[in-house]
Amino acid sequence: MLSTLTSRFSQIFTRAGRRGRLKPDDIDEVLAEIREALIDADVNVDVVEKFCGAVRGECLTAELHQALNPTEQVIQIVRDQLIAILGGESFSVTYASKPPTVVLLAGLQGSGKTTNAVKLARWFVQQGRQPLLVGADLQRPAAVEQLRVLAGEISIPVYSEGRDPVRAASGGLKEAKRLGRDVLICDTAGRLSIDKEMMREVGRISKAISPQYTFFVLDAMGGQAAASVAESFHETLELDGIILTKLDSDARGGAVLSARETVGRPVAFASTGERLDDFELFHPDRMAGRILGKGDVLTLIEKTEEAFEKAEAEAAAERLIAGTYTLDDFLDQMRQIRKLGPLSGLLGRMPGMSGMEIDDNSSEQRLAHMEAIICSMTPMERFKPEIINNSRRQRIAQGSGTTTADVSKLIREFSNARKLMSSLGKAPRKAKPAKKGKKGGSRVTPKGTVSPKVANLPDVANLDFLWQTETT
Amino acid sequence: MPLFRRRKQEAAFSARTPDSALASDHELASDSTQAHLAAALVAIKDAKLGEDVWLEIERHLLSADLGVPTTHRLLESVKAEATSSAHALELLRQVLVNNLAASTSLSTEGSPAIWLVVGVNGVGKTTTIAKLAKRETDLGRRVVLAAADTFRAAATEQLQMWAERVGVSVVHGSEGSDPASVVFDAVEHAAANSADIVIADTAGRIHTKSNLMDEICKVRRVADKASGRVAEVLLVLDATNGQNGIAQASVFTEAVDVTGIVLTKLDGAGKGGIVLSVQHELGLPVKLIGVGEQITDIETFRPEQFVDALLSDAVLSDAVLSDAVLSEVSPMR
């Protein structure tokens, strides 16, 4: 989508000329295209109108940057605006002064409430808390059983009772106090936003347990109705945040923009698969790119410039050649790669590499694991991984919530990477990198010729081990 | 009481409960389409046909999840012919109906006939299977269910609880066992007991996961080799979902040769407009719709009824009712 957009924009703006302010007619022509791209991504039509209005205002006042062409500038404004809406305030937990901290999940049928109740419980355990799960879906066949099986996998207790969800919820609250559990997570039955009786019921559940946090569980594949659905849930429950699920699909996920804009509360978590560890804090910048679509070299370069600070990369390369490349450098580079967004998206934008198949889910997860492992190491261990013996390995595994096998594997991969990198380091450089901080020095020309910096990128993308699927 | 029934009385069509419908008999008879139209569309009905009217119609179609290309394609033919706003709306309704295949019944060929039910996570596969089992049992057919979702927590228990309510038997494996062999066993069991239909529940899978798509291909291959015949492969789409439905339909069709769509959750706020693209691009008809969580909340797909709900502010179950009411009070319909 964006690649066709980009060429359309180039046409419009070549005609419009490159100097001064963006002209209203040109902006409108571009916005018409943006509007369709967003609707195709499932953003609600009314939200799209509002969004485009805001972008239009920004564009009209933006002074054209000499070094940027107008196309790039509009896209930049669109992306910044998207990130502003999706991001805004970020989510953080304040625990109740008198435990338990109560969390309520609600949403449409099949959106992922039960699965994510357990994922959330797991997340709280990682924060050092002791959650109790409450099954207040007494309607769907085997809903409580599903909760118990999933919670059993990570040994978290589940409470449920009888046939009345309100009583089950308040019973759960008493039980949490009795057991001294400091977090209570309540799963509820799926319900339609237009089902008044069921909406009243979840309102009663909420009253009975006074949650600190009420999350709306939203399917990333959701369509136009996401806006009105989110609004109804917000009216009934005063939502505190959104959990966005099924992000492992290839849906563009515009529903989250509709919900975020309508509800005005942050997206707290992202669910990226069926397994309990497919769960992470939400990244607005990645989501913005996803909603706008892939296949765009320009976006890649912009992101690359932001994320891949040239100086750091070069310093690392020098240390590498000098043989002092450490796990700290490794971690830095990994973080920079993660900032670029999903790996498949990254490769999709590389000329000629869009055919490659990458399972984002597992690679993302691997990156997250690797990061956790390195963070659990002492500075000395990061500098000299050779000293990591059995007991150190055990401590690191425990600290990072992984296994000792994972730790060993990472160290193995690190040494492979070091080898690989040093061989790359010895290879003749293809082009001189542009100076840091100078925008416009490495843009794509209208014909889509690739700049030197892009040609350098496969060096990073070549690190196969980052997306090898593992079954651990 | 089932949601379906209750909402009929509550929502937008509450004025059309039998008593008041009789009172406004002439109004309905004079213009039956208007009874379905969304407020925004009613508002433009008498306006001068122009850009504003087209924009409003476009907005309505887009917000029903028809997507940009399909909306433009359908509006093109309407624009070419319409002489007034009211005419445009009439034509639109007709174009929409014409772009949806009228449903054929499900094939029961084979002994047993095997129906595979597939789709992404949480769309309503298991519930649909329970509803189908009930429907076919009521028609006097003998149904066996295959619990081939061996992955999701308590998926088998969920199906078993439904089966118990309906009174049909379930063949299942142990957790994590091979779904293809569960289907095979169920088919052989059904054949040995001369059951008519085996309906196989499969795990939800996102169509982009190649290992899971391989798995479902294998289920189909094995089912093809078992006694009987794979008579239907039903893809369940959630009416609440948006444009991703096209990708789902095309990948699942390529993998397991889908024969028809079941569009669920039409009792909710989603209009399911994506099926127009699915029909156009893949030639896949909608066969059934899901209109609630109860065992009887399943219906044969009827294009007119679906389109009327799509052009209205009401949910489909209300349109169903209003249809019934209209045919009661107005023999002209």
Ligand SMILES: Nc1nc2c(ncn2[C@@H]2O[C@H](COP(=O)(O)OP(=O)(O)OP(=O)(O)O)[C@@H](O)[C@H]2O)c(=O)[nH]1
């Ligand atoms: N691929 C994928 N599947 C998910 C994700 N989250 C949940 N699921 C699956 O989606 C389906 C529905 O999830 P549930 O947790 O049962 O959803 P729910 O909202 O509790 O459903 P109801 O209680 O019936 O309303 C299950 O098959 C889950 O395994 C996700 O992030 N990715």
Ligand SMILES: Nc1nc2c(ncn2[C@@H]2O[C@H](COP(=O)(O)OP(=O)(O)OP(=O)(O)O)[C@@H](O)[C@H]2O)c(=O)[nH]1
């Ligand atoms: N309102 C409404 N809810 C439905 C309909 N069909 C299914 N549901 C609900 O949607 C949720 C998911 O249904 P399931 O049948 O478990 O979906 P599934 O596709 O088997 O899910 P997985 O096996 O986890 O992938 C349940 O809460 C159902 O009650 C429908 O037509 N209308």
Ligand SMILES: [Mg+2]
């Ligand atoms: Mg649930």
Ligand SMILES: [Mg+2]
């Ligand atoms: Mg199921």
